[in-house]
Amino acid sequence: MVSAGEAEHLEALGALAERWEREGAAPEAILRWVGERFGTDAVLACSFGAEDCALVDMIARVAPRIGIFYLDTGLLFEETLATRDRLQERYGIRPIAFRPELTVTQQAEAYGAALWARDPDQCCHMRKVLPLRAALAGRLCWITGLRRDQAPTRRSAPLIQWDAEHRLVKCNPLVRWTVDDVWGHIRQHNVPFNPMHERGFPSIGCWPCTRAVAPGEDPRAGRWAGTGKTECGLHLPAASAPGEVTR
Ligand code: SF4
Numbered sequence: 155m156v157s158a159g160e161a162e163h164l165e166a167l168g169a170l171a172e173r174w175e176r177e178g179a180a181p182e183a184i185l186r187w188v189g190e191r192f193g194t195d196a197v198l199a200c201s202f203g204a205e206d207c208a209l210v211d212m213i214a215r216v217a218p219r220i221g222i223f224y225l226d227t228g229l230l231f232e233e234t235l236a237t238r239d240r241l242q243e244r245y246g247i248r249p250i251a252f253r254p255e256l257t258v259t260q261q262a263e264a265y266g267a268a269l270w271a272r273d274p275d276q277c278c279h280m281r282k283v284l285p286l287r288a289a290l291a292g293r294l295c296w297i298t299g300l301r302r303d304q305a306p307t308r309r310s311a312p313l314i315q316w317d318a319e320h321r322l323v324k325c326n327p328l329v330r331w332t333v334d335d336v337w338g339h340i341r342q343h344n345v346p347f348n349p350m351h352e353r354g355f356p357s358i359g360c361w362p363c364t365r366a367v368a369p370g371e372d373p374r375a376g377r378w379a380g381t382g383k384t385e386c387g388l389h390l391p392a393a394s395a396p397g398e399v400t401r
Contacts, residue, residue, distance in 0.1 A: 163316040167323065171312040181209070181327035182216045184313060188295055188325055189217025195294035196325075197221040199286065199388070200249055202237040203358055204336050204347055205299030205328055211345040212327075213297075214245040220297065223289045226251040227281040228258045229270075229360035233350045240346035252285040270362045274378055278386040281360075286388050287320065295323040300389060301336070302329050304357075305374050307385055333373070359386065 174184060188196050198213060200206040200222050213220045224238065238249060254261070261269060261280065270277040290296055300311050308329075317324040328336070333356070340347055350358055354366030356373035367376040374384065 160316060160318060163323070167314050167316050168312075171314045174313045175330075178330075179313070181331070182212050184325065184327040185209070185212050185217045185220070185297070188297065188327075189213075189220050192295040192323070193219045194221060196297060197223055197289065197293050197295070198297040199289070200224045201299070201359070202234050202241070202348055203299065204333075204340060204351055205301060205331075207237065207241065207345050207347045208336050208339045208343075209297065209299055209327065210241050210245060210247065211339070211343050214247065222247055222249040223252055224249050225282050225285050225289070226253045227285075227360050228253065229281070229362060231348075231350065231358065231361050231364075233348050234358060237346060237348040244346055250289075252289040254281040254285055256280065268362065270360070274363060274381055274383050275387070283387045290320045290322060293322055295325055296320070297325045297327065298389065299328055300326045301331055301333070303332060305384060308389070311389075 173179075196217075196219075198206065198209055198220060200210060201224065210222065213222070241247060242249070256264060261277075265276070266272070296317070300308050302309050302311055311326050311329045313327065313329055314323060314325045339345070348355075348358055354368075355364065355376060356367060357377050358364055359377055363378050365376045365379050367373060378384070
């Protein structure tokens with residue numbers, strides 16, 4: 155059931171998304187709007203992948219009041235944390251870490267070793283979904299680096315939407331970009347990026363659930379390979395389209 159307030163949000167955001175699509179609004183223009191509209195109540199959910207590095211660069215230049223956070227699952231690659239450090243140094247940002255309730259060791263004691271290999275949905279729920287919920291609590295807008303051509307589950311992602319799950323605005327400034335657009339921006343602005351991207355890792359998550367992909371393979375084939383899982387649960391299609399609200 156969509157509340158009256160949510161229906162209003164859906165209508166207004168749907169119109170805005172349509173206008174931005176029609177006008178071909180640039181990601182920087184969208185981020186500037188978000189910064190002016192929401193200020194410090196807007197946050198970028200940053201994984202330190204290529205898309206998010208490009209967004210950090212844009213935010214630093216056009217909307218520096220927007221906050222930045224990341225989900226520190228305790229299972230990130232060293233290269234990912236080093237990328238965080240390089241972005242901090244370059245842009246003077248301080249991304250806030252949100253961590254699961256249990257350390258990796260405590261999780262192994264409570265649920266058995268390598269839960270990710272037996273039940274990745276439960277592992278992602280505890281280590282990503284719940285910390286994301288905490289990171290978004292009290293915020294008005296979250297920004298993601300989603301692109302439509304990353305996965306079939308992301309093909310209909312709008313530029314901006316009402317996120318019924320977290321009850322705030324969700325903005326996806328890069329949805330229309332290709333991977334070449336992302337790398338064009340990174341090269342043009344000399345943005346720090348995760349060197350694993352140059353070693354066959356187009357999509358980088360926790361180390362137990364990420365492998366390199368072969369040339370020509372689906373870019374996200376290296377995530378949860380062999381499990382049938384394709385998303386960690388942070389981006390529900392439910393929030394994607396005006397008029398669609400599911401749980
Ligand atoms: S990506 Fe893998 S290790 Fe990370 S939280 Fe999800 S299941 Fe656990």
